[in-house]
Amino acid sequence: MINLNLLRTFCTLVEVGHFTQTAERLFMTQSGVSQQIKKLEQSLKTQLIIREGKSFYLTQNGEQLYQQGQQLLANANALSTSFTEDSHYQGKVSLMSPGSLGLKLYPYLLSIQQTHKALSIDYQFSSNRGIEQALTEHQLDIGLMTALPVGSDTIAQPLTQEPIVLVTPSQCETPDWQALQTLGFIDHPDAQHHAQLLLPANFSEFEHISQFSIRGKSNQISLILMPVALGLGFTVLPLHAASAFSEQNAIRIHHLENSVSEQVYICHHRRAQAANRVAFIKREIDAYLNTENSSNQQPSL
Numbered sequence: 001m002i003n004l005n006l007l008r009t010f011c012t013l014v015e016v017g018h019f020t021q022t023a024e025r026l027f028m029t030q031s032g033v034s035q036q037i038k039k040l041e042q043s044l045k046t047q048l049i050i051r052e053g054k055s056f057y058l059t060q061n062g063e064q065l066y067q068q069g070q071q072l073l074a075n076a077n078a079l080s081t082s083f084t085e086d087s088h089y090q091g092k093v094s095l096m097s098p099g100s101l102g103l104k105l106y107p108y109l110l111s112i113q114q115t116h117k118a119l120s121i122d123y124q125f126s127s128n129r130g131i132e133q134a135l136t137e138h139q140l141d142i143g144l145m146t147a148l149p150v151g152s153d154t155i156a157q158p159l160t161q162e163p164i165v166l167v168t169p170s171q172c173e174t175p176d177w178q179a180l181q182t183l184g185f186i187d188h189p190d191a192q193h194h195a196q197l198l199l200p201a202n203f204s205e206f207e208h209i210s211q212f213s214i215r216g217k218s219n220q221i222s223l224i225l226m227p228v229a230l231g232l233g234f235t236v237l238p239l240h241a242a243s244a245f246s247e248q249n250a251i252r253i254h255h256l257e258n259s260v261s262e263q264v265y266i267c268h269h270r271r272a273q274a275a276n277r278v279a280f281i282k283r284e285i286d287a288y289l290n291t292e293n294s295s296n297q298q299p300s301l
Contacts (some may be wrong), residue, residue, distance in 0.1 A: 006040040088280040089116035097144035099221030100241035143267040161261035163239040166254040184215035186235040194236040201258040
């Protein structure tokens with residue numbers, strides 16, 4: 001294996017073209033430079049330079065070593081720098097969250113990336129189970145979950161509360177039990193979970209989602225409210241998803257008397273060593289989601 005210190009001395013000598021000046025640049029003696037060149041030749045079992053008085057020229061092997069050695073030294077320097085320079089504003093940060101949080105959070109994180117263009121935000125939507133699996137497999141820097149992880153490899157810290165709301169067509173001003181029965185339910189992957197959180201706290205008649213006629217279903221977070229907007233039924237969603245729907249005039253978001261929220265956790269792998277950029281994004285997420293009127297907030301710099 002080639003000694004990088006000896007190689008660095010050799011390449012510097014070739015660039016400078018003079019033993020004395022090379023010694024000065026490397027803070028060595030001239031004899032020290034000569035000794036290192038000799039050790040390099042011995043380790044490679046080939047002659048690299050031919051001296052002519054106070055000057056020298058490269059052998060064919062010396063020329064080849066210089067060309068390849070420059071690249072080797074550059075790669076070694078880049079590798080070293082990648083470990084010693086841990087910027088808050090450079091590199092990729094990978095995140096996953098449920099769709100509702102993503103609709104609110106992803107545009108904000110992109111505004112941060114516009115300010116710090118060397119950052120790369122990799123944002124995916126997934127279920128709690130999918131998020132925990134990605135964290136366990138070290139495929140993710142940050143996971144935002146609405147349930148505590150099952151396994152011991154994932155560390156979860158409470159982050160914020162996400163309100164759960166009832167959403168009806170805009171013409172439904174008073175969503176009493178009879179009105180909901182008439183409308184019917186628009187189903188989605190987390191519908192039963194959200195309904196079980198909100199409806200029993202506000203309707204004594206509620207026992208199970210099967211009490212309603214299912215009038216449609218979508219697994220795309222941005223499309224769940226489309227049938228609601230068309231008057232085809234009602235649903236129960238996190239507030240972030242309801243507020244992000246493009247046709248707000250066609251729906252009505254109801255904050256019921258007994259409000260209900262689900263806990264949001266920010267998660268990482270137990271053995272993950274967070275880079276500065278990951279810690280920076282975590283702080284931004286915390287500040288954004290926990291600040292009143294956050295929709296008008298600009299990213300902190």
